[in-house]
Amino acid sequence: MGSSELIFRGHDEALPTADAYSPKPPKPWLAVTRPIRYLLLEQRLVFILVGIAIATLFFTLLPPSSSSPHKHDPIPFSFSHFSHELTTPMRYKYYEPHQVGFQSANSGGKIPLGLKSKTLRIVVTGGAGFVGSHLVDRLIARGDSVIVVDNFFTGRKENVMHHFKNPRFELIRHDVVEPLLLEVDQIYHLACPASPVHYKHNPVKTIKTNVVGTLNMLGLAKRVGARFLLTSTSEVYGDPLQHPQVETYWGNVNPIGVRSCYDEGKRTAETLTMDYHRGAGVQVRIARIFNTYGPRMCIDDGRVVSNFVAQALRKEPMTVYGDGKQTRSFQYVSDLVEGLMRLMEGEHVGPFNLGNPGEFTMLELAQVVQETIDPNARIEFRPNTEDDPHKRKPDITKAKNLLGLGT
Template identity: 70%
Template sequence: MKQLHKQSSYRRDEEMQISQTPAYSPKSLKHSRSIQRSISYLLREQRLLFILVGILIASTFFVIQPSLSRLSSDSSSSVDPRHGISAGIRDSIVSYNNRGDAGRKYGDLVGRSPYINGVGRVPVGIGRKRKRVVVTGGAGFVGSHLVDKLIARGDDVIVIDNFFTGRKDNVVHLLGNPRFELIRHDVVEPILLEVDQIYHLACPASPVHYKYNPVKTIKTNVMGTLNMLGLAKRIGARFLLTSTSEVYGDPLEHPQKETYWGHVNPIGERSCYDEGKRTAETLTMDYHRGAGVEVRIARIFNTYGPRMCLDDGRVVSNFVSQAIRKQPMTVYGDGKQTRSFQYVSDLVDGLVALMEGDHVGPFNLGNPGEFTMLELAEVVKETIDPGATIEFRPNTADDPHKRKPDISKAKEVLNWEPKISLREGLPQMVSDFQNRILNEDEGKGNK
């Protein structure tokens, strides 16, 4: 019994010793060992001394460097590393830049560099920045001339065209140019591009073409404009809509100002084009006001020149084609209705001036010289064939009786006005038409 009592008491004492012993923790042991190893690593081979010396050198550099910069800027012969020009010249430039118009001219000279205010970088080459531009309908009559101008000034141009009225021949001379791209695409379907500017010209513009499929014409004006505005919004591009004088309908105001709201038949045969363009203008302004898109609106009046479609139903191309083919010139109605005709190069200059300017518009772009249809027929006869005859036919529905632009706004704001008169521009168009009509296929209307 005594022996059993001793064994039990011995076990209790052993259990008490075990309970008082702290629990083993491998993490705490590893942590203490890692700290000891780190300290010993720093103290070994004078590593701590090297770290302190490095910190001292770096601190000295950051303290001394600003002083050196100030000394450098005080020297008139020193060169500012940001500008690439001497500080003395830079101070003269800043002073020059603060003198109104003179400063603005300097800003134009250096590509409007923001470095005058201490931010940005002066470009290596002096001159305007090359832009990346998309032109919808760029293989058409007006579009191809616009593309020529943009390429000539050094821009990269992407043409989008479904070739409904556009012709590959209009841009074939650009196909080898590295700054030109051609995409066969219908703007009714979305497209994603990275560009700086969008000239939206895509839409059949002659009665023959836009009446051929009026629903398609409406889709092009509405869905096509929506798609291109959406693209402009996503990529931050500036957007220019080519609207038309047809938004004024059969006007009760003469000449027509941009403030005139028009007199349009919303359910007529021409409404697919007239109202389509009016809707496109509405969409453009809503994207501008609601989404902050940079937009421009041009209302184009009758335009003529080389590369027009031969048989598109427009009066100038009709008269010229008929006179060259020795056919009677068809005058609809009594021939007293009036139009104003601008040469295509004048229009292109106006579109570029509008895009590069700071004003939304709309702007009338047209030649205020007014001609009746009979007067136009006489000018065509003088230019092509004095013996050409005239044939009268019933007038078409909703044909405007008068059309003449008031371009005072474009003159004042854009510093633009047409330079080429009808008698100067018509011979150049006639020469182009003669070459194409004499071609065995072109005279038959084939592309």
């Protein structure tokens, strides 16, 4: 029959059925034995034991807790010593990490201990200039972190070079007319040429610095919640009819004169500052700075103090216009910096006049320079001109009549 015999013919008996599938019974200790076998076969247990041994050795060699790496000041033994500590101005107190066998993990730097207030991060625009560099010195000495932003139009790198190795000092070459993004707590906005010689050199740039630059810095203060201080000028009073000028005096100004790029630029900067304060809630301060002198002044900036000093040093006659009885007030730069910092830390918006209430005539000033630099220096009188840098003291009687105040 060959292969036909393999064909099922359909007999009456039932087909054989296969046994039903049943899975292998679960092993109860498989979850425990499998990790143990893995550790033994792969020798992971050896590495675990070695790690435990190293950790034990490390903690054994550490000094006991009694010799803590922290240096604590001893408790004062008398109330007088304690009161002295309270009255001594101290912004930060540091401890030096104690060096142990493997060196302290903190040996990379100092850690503030018992801070009375957090370190401030401050940006100073125009910080390489005459006033700005002295302000940076004071802020660094106080313990703050300072970022100087300057395009070096009138500022000089030499004014801040002594801070280059200080980790709390940064210098950015940047023009404030262009936006700048920083994370800071306070902004001192000093960027702008302040002497006629400099701001007349490029009047359009001067007014852009005052307007666009102030807008950029106010926008930065708004974004990061920083307090903003604007350094304005006594020139906002123009050619004043009131003497001395008070902050409520609105001035006698010329919007189209050769100095208007500076005068009107500062007036606009004050307007923008107050608008950001009222409209956006920015914390602002406004300082109107009067005549200031001191180290790092540019000798050819065209101001009367530097003019007299430069003429005396060059053996030239010191030029006094008119009869020399015009009066000016002069403040030393350190006093101005003190005023700016107090204004920033205070609660009043301003504007505030920052200057010296005492006044000197131009002739008295020339005589002081003569006595200090060269007793043989000659004082030369010249007639008044329209651009007299000394500006004649205003006639108070005429001013009162013009203001309707009578005599």
